[in-house]
Every structure is written in structure tokens, then in C-alpha cells.
Amino acid sequence: MPMMLPTHHILPLTHLRRLRMLTEKGRVLVRSGQTVEATDIIAEAPAPGQHLLLDVRKALGVQRVTDAERLIERRVGEQVEKGDILAQTRGLFSRILRAPVPGRIAAIYKGQILLEVASQPYRLLAGLPGRVAEVFPERGAIVETHGALIQGVWGNRQSNNGVLTMLAETPDAPLKPEVLDLTLRGSVIVGGICYQPEALKMAAEIPVRGIILGSLSAPLLPLAASLNLPVILLEGVGQIPINRLAFQLLNTNQKRDVYLLATWNPRLSEKPEIVIPLPADGKAPEEAVEITVGQTVRLALPPYAGNIGKVIQPHTSWLQRSGQRLPAAEIELENTQRVTVPLFNLEIIA
Structure with a gap:
């Protein structure tokens, strides 16, 4: 084997080829074959908004919930801009509650207004300059x-x-x-x-x-x-x-x-x-390779972490000091030292 x-x-x-995907459904803004820069937006999705709870009774100085709700001039679902009037009293000494930020009236309950704050959509960037190779509707693309x-x-x-x-x-x-x-x-x-x-x-x-x-x-x-x-x-x-x-x-x-x-x-x-x-064409790298004599490898774990070496001999079963047998390989490091390490400590440089 x-x-x-x-x-x-x-x-x-x-x-x-790098997959760039939204975590939630959204809108893809590029097409297959399109050239993109790293900072180009390839897709966007609504960002979860923050909420502000506005107490109408406290703001207008009224006691009863029914009075507060009668003074509210907006309905659930309405969009408001900063400074828009949400509720007010009448008369010579009127009081006004204004929207502190742009948003949407998410709920009105017991004399309180829940304002969903308008937020910028999440924007997914290409990350790399290149070409859009494939588009996934509502999700993203491969660059x-x-x-x-x-x-x-x-x-x-x-x-x-x-x-x-x-x-x-x-x-x-x-x-x-x-x-x-x-x-x-x-x-x-x-x-x-x-x-x-x-x-x-x-x-x-x-x-x-x-x-x-x-x-x-x-x-x-x-x-x-x-x-x-x-x-x-x-x-x-x-x-x-x-x-x-x-x-x-x-x-x-x-x-x-x-x-x-x-x-x-x-x-x-x-x-x-x-x-x-670079202005030249390369071939796609392999993600998994069979270990063979002469390959260049990187040791991933201590005490040889980061060392580069050559495969001298793979072993299907190697007895460790602990008594456990594992697949391993004998490696010659760049300083000519030879070590035998388990395969889980090796990555093929490719």
C-alpha cells in the first residue's frame, strides 16, 4: 500500500486556484473569466445589524405605556434616517424623540422602540490578482x-x-x-x-x-x-x-x-x-504525494521542526522507543545528519 x-x-x-466563499448566502458581483485585483469585491452579503432599544416613556416624560405608544409616529418595518422624528408630545413645551442613527424599526413593544441599526454589507475581496475561473451563485468564486x-x-x-x-x-x-x-x-x-x-x-x-x-x-x-x-x-x-x-x-x-x-x-x-x-504560467501543485527515495521533505515537529532534508529510506514499520510501531522514514538533513522520524512528522516539499 x-x-x-x-x-x-x-x-x-x-x-x-483559490476558493473565495461567503459564509451566508449573498450576491456575487463577478462573472466567469473576469480579471480581478486583490482588492476587488467579488461578493457581498448582509451583515447582522446591531439594535438600539429606545424608551419612549423616559424620553418624552410620560408615565403610561398607552400614552407612550399613542405618541409614536412610526410603524414596524419603516426605514428612518438620523434625526427623523420617532415620537413626540404636542403643545407649547413639546418633547421629541429622534432616531440617533439610520436604521429600521424592528419592533414596538410596551412603549419602547427597537431600532435595527443600518450596517454596511460584508464584502468578500478577491484576495489575489488574477482571473475568475468559476462562479458559485449566491456564494462566491474561484480566483x-x-x-x-x-x-x-x-x-x-x-x-x-x-x-x-x-x-x-x-x-x-x-x-x-x-x-x-x-x-x-x-x-x-x-x-x-x-x-x-x-x-x-x-x-x-x-x-x-x-x-x-x-x-x-x-x-x-x-x-x-x-x-x-x-x-x-x-x-x-x-x-x-x-x-x-x-x-x-x-x-x-x-x-x-x-x-x-x-x-x-x-x-x-x-x-x-x-x-x-509572476508573468508566466505554472502547473497546479499536488496536495498529497507518495513518499519515495530522494524526495525533499520538511520536518514539521520538534526537535527538527523547520529542517529540510532528503528521503533516504521509507519504512512501513519502525519501532519507537515507546515500543509502538509506526510508518517512518530515514531522512538526511541539510547538515548531513541522518534521523528516522514518523511519517506524521513529514511534509513533501512540492
Whole structure:
């Protein structure tokens, strides 16, 4: 029986097809074959509105519910603008209750008005420059493009694009506050490792358009997750340098436009991605490959996390120290060290 492994993409040129879908039914704004930019809206859906409860009795100074309801001048379902009169008393010293914001009268009950606040629809962006390959009515579309692709292992679920700027001269170079300044505004910056919160905060203040790191100290994960710009880790948590293949690919594409898609779902085997569009055609990557001698692999878990190596020999059954037998492979790392690791610790670089 063939031993299949997931792939980890580090590709200088490939053909990407990315599904962009609404979570609820909405309206698709593009057609099949249409050219789109990353910031183009491809679909939109109504966003759930907020509600305000307005107490007519308190606002108008009346005691009885029946009096309050008699003074209301709007009906359920009516649209109102900011400043529109909702209810009022008559006479010389009249009181007026006005709509504080635009919205819709959702309900009237016991002298109170429930106002559903008008909200902007949720807009789904293309995320990548490319072509609409397929449209799914009321849901979204597939956007395809050609370019370099590097997958990471963690992202903060933001997306953006900018000019790729290498701040790391080596794969393990730390990202420090002193290398950041206003000239980096609009850039996607690359650092090796990061253990200083000040570096992340300063990058956000400039602001840069995105951050690519090999790894990040564990205490900084909440800060990275809260930033209003994409952060992608290529290797994981700790002090793990960027692997050689990814570092070389980033280095050779300096000053190109790069797109960070830090939205991902590990339960669906999705990974955060770095995409560099290129004016050439590539072929679609494989998502699962049979392990064979000579393949380039990435080790995903400690103590060799982030290391790149070559498959020397797959093993259908390997006895661990715990006494458990697992499928495994003997790997020669780039430093010529040979290790045997379970297959669940390996990803094919493809």
C-alpha cells in the first residue's frame, strides 16, 4: 500500500486556484473569466445589524405605556434616517424623540422602540490578482493566478499585500525595532525570528502591510493575533529560522508585490500562504504525494521542526522507543545528519 504524505508548498512558479466563499448566502458581483485585483469585491452579503432599544416613556416624560405608544409616529418595518422624528408630545413645551442613527424599526413593544441599526454589507475581496475561473451563485468564486507560493504554519487571519522587503540577511536574523522606520510603510517585511514585542508594535505603527517570520516567541502570539495586518509564521513557535528553500525564494523576489493570505483553517488542512504573482504560467501543485527515495521533505515537529532534508529510506514499520510501531522514514538533513522520524512528522516539499 503506498504511503501518502501531505505536501508543503515552496514553489517558484505554480498555478493557484483559490476558493473565495461567503459564509451566508449573498450576491456575487463577478462573472466567469473576469480579471480581478486583490482588492476587488467579488461578493457581498448582509451583515447582522446591531439594535438600539429606545424608551419612549423616559424620553418624552410620560408615565403610561398607552400614552407612550399613542405618541409614536412610526410603524414596524419603516426605514428612518438620523434625526427623523420617532415620537413626540404636542403643545407649547413639546418633547421629541429622534432616531440617533439610520436604521429600521424592528419592533414596538410596551412603549419602547427597537431600532435595527443600518450596517454596511460584508464584502468578500478577491484576495489575489488574477482571473475568475468559476462562479458559485449566491456564494462566491474561484480566483486563479500564476506565481510563486510559500506556505506557512500559522497566520493571524488577516490579508494584505505590499512590496516584499527582506530585513533578514540570514534565516535566523531577529526582527528588532531599530531596523524599522517610516521608509518601510507599504512594505511586507521579512524577519527570521522575533522575540521583542516592541518590533511588532513598531511595525504596526509605521504601518507595514504585513510581516513574514520564521518563528515567534510563544508569549508574543496574542499580540501578533491582534494586529490589524497579516502575520505569517513559516516554521512555528520558538526560535526556528526560516528554512533554506523559503528564504532563497523570498530573497530572489525582493521588491516584487507579494500577497499575504493569513486566513487559514487547520481542520480543513488549509495553511496561511504567501503568493508572489509572476508573468508566466505554472502547473497546479499536488496536495498529497507518495513518499519515495530522494524526495525533499520538511520536518514539521520538534526537535527538527523547520529542517529540510532528503528521503533516504521509507519504512512501513519502525519501532519507537515507546515500543509502538509506526510508518517512518530515514531522512538526511541539510547538515548531513541522518534521523528516522514518523511519517506524521513529514511534509513533501512540492
